[in-house]
Amino acid sequence: MKEYTPKEIESKWQAHWDKTRLYETDEDTSKPKYYALEQFPYPSGDGLHMGHMRVYSIGDVVARFRRMNGYRVLHPMGADAFGLPAENAAINRGVNPKEWTLKNMDRFVKEQSLMGVSYDWDRYVGTCLPEYYRFNQWLFLLFYERGLAYRKQASVNWCPTCYTVLANEQVENGKCWRCDSEVTKKELEQWFLRITDYAERLLEGLDRLPRWPEKVKAMQRNWIGKSEGAHVTFAIPELNDEPVTVFTTRPDTLYGVTYMVMAPEHPLVPRLIKGKENEEVITRFIEKMRKETEIERTSTETEKVGYPTGAYARHPLTGEEIPIWVANYVLMDYGTGAVMGVPAHDERDFQFARKYHLPIRTVIQPAEGPLPEPLTEAYTEDGVLLNSASFNGMNNRTAIGAIAGHLAENNQGGPTVNYRLRDWLISRQRYWGTPIPMIYCDRCGTVPVPKEDLPVLLPEDVVFDGKSNPLTTSETFVHTSCPSCGGQARRETDTMDTFFDSSWYYMRYTDAKNKDMPFDPDKVNSWLPVDEYIGGIEHAVLHLLYSRFFTKVLHDAGMVAVDEPFNSLLTQGMVLKEGFKMSKSKGNVVSPLEIVDKYGADTARLFILFAAPPDRDLDWSDTGVEGSYRFLNRVWRLIGQHESLFGRNLTPAPEPDRDARELHRVLHQTIKKVTHEIGERSHFNTAISAIMELVNALYSYPEHADRGTLREALEKLVILLAPFVPHITEELWQIMGGEGSVHAQDWPSFDPEALVLNEVEIAVQINGKVREKLVVSTSASREEVEKQALAQERIQDLVDGKTVRKVIVVPGKLVNIVAK
Missing domain, CATH: 3.10.20.590 (Ubiquitin-like (UB roll))
Structure with a gap:
């Protein structure tokens, strides 16, 4: 047999699979369904990297294995193609982002095809294409109709040079990551989705996802941040008893409140400081806080800084007037923007009170006796109440409910649940995104674009100068007529956060060519939920949380039957080199295409699947790649040595000799192991290891032993290897005279009796x-x-x-x- 030539073999079979449409989705509903999905990539100018190759190789094994086990499999791919990098490229290169992105999308498809991944390319989805973002707009209008999309003023990170909102992560030391300008806080009219309406359901749903990693579920629980406690209403005498509400998880400490702290951005602060001694100082402090990010202000390493406003709040239970301060560690976007200070029983409050010489009042003490006076640290353990009026002597845990109930009886607050989660800000002052389909009319107000007029297309007559939102430069886009009265109106020039695009793309794959709706409910319900979703843990919170939110909204709208989109989640680790993440700055990048060109895609796939379990980081090894290549050559030679067996009608002997019985046992032991490791554990490395042991057994099989048993084992070997290395196994299957494609063969089942040692x-x-x-x-x-x-x-x-x-x-x- 000729020598193993990966380039020739792989290009041959890729062309054949494409021509014969081997991976077209099977719609036979008599078969059980399996939806295998990898997170779609952002089509950058750099092409595929090793992280891509790893996730696509894992997903392809899953899809091929399920097909061979009799499932109808949906295994699609697309491109998450909107976003700021393309717009930056347009500014830097003087080209339209559409041109740059479509070129990169074509490149990604070609590079993914070189890997031999079994995608149904007929279902390809590109989020920047009008046929997709039309339905982004359609879904936005559905949210709007259901009261889940709204517009309000919000404080955002604003770069005055780039004329755009920045995410917290794009602010570095108070400056814009792109132009190094000082970032300010700015009040803008912004569009939000009311994800907070679904906070409890998003939390509860995590308990119904046993095949999600606990780490990911913990991250989402922390992000949602459910806290049970009480609202407490204080009054401000000098503002005609205007109420100020705070949330606390510790109403049992309410009698220990000695001060209140407001966020610098709190709307009452300007009124509280007007004409006061600290007015000028606090005004400068507020401006300074507007330039700092939430991350900087809430860091444990940031010094807590505050100023007294000179105003007081009345305690709802004692009537005592307590001073109101402003401080950097209280944020307007969390809770109510005001907190009560209980320095005796909260370490942060204790440090703040010590620093500014504020009173410290003990209201909880250990059951065994009083605390030292003065306190040297906050007492945060359980105990009994003192200095707490009629609640004295009560266990503090019991007092939590009792005091919250007392507040409710007196209309001064009461038990409540608070969430850290905030509504989703989707407005972006950028061009390369989905235009928000809203129109502003002086006569009619805010008017949604009629669904029959969708899509609202991105205009071509825009200026990319990096100094403003390009959409505002297009006269043809901005000026329009009102759908209600026909008068002059203007379009919304914000585009949607690209997380909107990726929150429902897995639904579009089920009906990718639909021109009337995002998808046919019958088709989406035929495939959802996704059975295995594979991607990086960096998307554990936002993307996965937003996707869960979308699914619940569409479930409530009667469009999908399930309310959780992903049944099982596999988060793969990073690809490292010499212990560090591959990056250009470290000079340790290995290109997947270089490996494919030198050794072939099968070698690259085999190494990346064998080197580590999928959820662990993988350390790149050149010797490991060479070892994988040698193993494939070993398999190739093994089949070549026994090529003569496949031209004859050979079956295992009825009474096999001892060597044949042992090979038969090893074969079925391997089938059992590989099936379990792929299907139940997703441990592809141990599955490959078992196959390598089978190859060793085949090499040591004696010449005199039964040839029929040997032939059967060789055929099963090629089938077991097929999901991992699709090209070489397809070639070997044809050499062996196999009928059809090796990837269309039934997955072998093991014989329990064969595993019994006689x-x-x-x-x-x-x-x-x-x-x-x-x-x-x-x-x-x-x-x-x-x-x-x-x-x-x-x-x-x-x-x-x-x-x-x-x-x-x-x-x-x-x-x-x-x-x-």
């Missing part, structure tokens, strides 16, 4: 030294094993003239003859 080889020792090997029946008694051992000709020669004092039999392992 015979075992044991060592025969004389005085502790191995002198002979003996094959015995596993059902043989100790006496029978002893008898067979003593009957061996070599053993008889060695004990001749000696007295056998004792024979020790260790079943299944050895016989030790003590002779002197």
